[in-house]
Amino acid sequence: MTANGREATSTDAIRVLITDDHPVFRQGLKGLLQALGGIDVVAEAECGPDAVRLAAELQPDVVVMDLHMPGGNGIEATRTITRTSPRIGVLVLTMFRDDDSVFAAMRAGARGYLLKESGAEEIARAVRAVAAGEAIYGPEIARRVLTYFTDMPDPRQAAFPQLTEREREVLELIAQGRSNAEIAATLFLSQKTVRNHVSNIFMKLHVADRAQAIVLAREAGLGETTKNAGTP
Template sequence: MTSVVIADDQELIRVGLRTMLESRGIDVVAEAGTGGEALDATRRHAPDVVLMDIRMPGMDGIAATAELVREGLPSRVLVLTTYDLDELVYRALRTGAAGFLLKTTPAERIAAGVEVVASGDSLLSPGVTRRLIAQHAPGESCDGARLVGLTEREREVLVLVARGRSNTDIATDLVLTEATVKTHVNRLFAKLRVRSRAQAVVVAYESGLVVPGRRDP
């Protein structure tokens, strides 16, 4: 059974999310009203997923996500937000969140999103990602230094990850086995020092490997 910590400063939202998730067989192991409480609950319960609001008093969701990543906690963060093009969403993904959902998302899709993130995948629309990058990425020239050390094949895989392709899709595109693709993905994650596909996508754009508005060859 998938386990979840719900972090939101509004009790009404927490209660609604708990009721919805538990009715679909997801175990809500704790609730938190601040980022600090979310971090404490994550350390204590080691949930599969933390449903993390961004704007909370004290330590916000971005700071809590950053600390969770720094400590190497295995729980994956799924951000809940009000606006899909908010700069804070971009910062959360850059920090290591595995994806995001709008708070207005239907209940079935939130539950499905939790399961997707718990399985190790990212929940990220390629189109929304491109708009986020275009709107909020740093304005200075792109730094390709982070790509140093990637093989040509790993660069190809990273481009396809940035396009939103699954491992199965990438295997078809590059005529490889899924196991080989998974190995390439794991290696490029290690080399880029990222923990999610969402974070890898941000690197692909910020490094200039993929450029918003430019068609890939």
């Protein structure tokens, strides 16, 4: 017997539940996966609620999940399955490539996301990766995810849009507890120029002194690298 109570097989095949509302697609995917070896399709579901029920009953290693199906969508099914049976990996296999679908699936707990146009080997590789506890995304989806995080605005800049880039640099150092002389040395500015920047920052942030500016800056995430003791 295996650790989860199932009888071990000679091939130790990955047990898969396919969820899709198109029977022809399900049959084709089943034949594709089983022909590659090492994967056993134990059941098929045509909607989200059926997938939840069969996943709870059969405890497959992987649920291959479509997203938009009559009678219950794949996002809710994914969320329920990953919450009630965390050991089961969900691999989304869908036609939808929009950001809303991708990130909704990720938030629901899906470990992988592929498009239905993916090749047989790519799908089989993803099933094996998800069964092993890895996260895997098709090339286009991976690019979307990377682009999303790369293009995210710096929250420190978004917090104080009224400040110039130089003023944000000065505020960062103020939040670290630096004196005007230390800021001048760090940014290669004169102390007079630093004093002018500090005055502009106080005016734009509507604060009366350095202490109030530090509080606002640290609440926005600035000054996380504080000055070490003894730093000149």
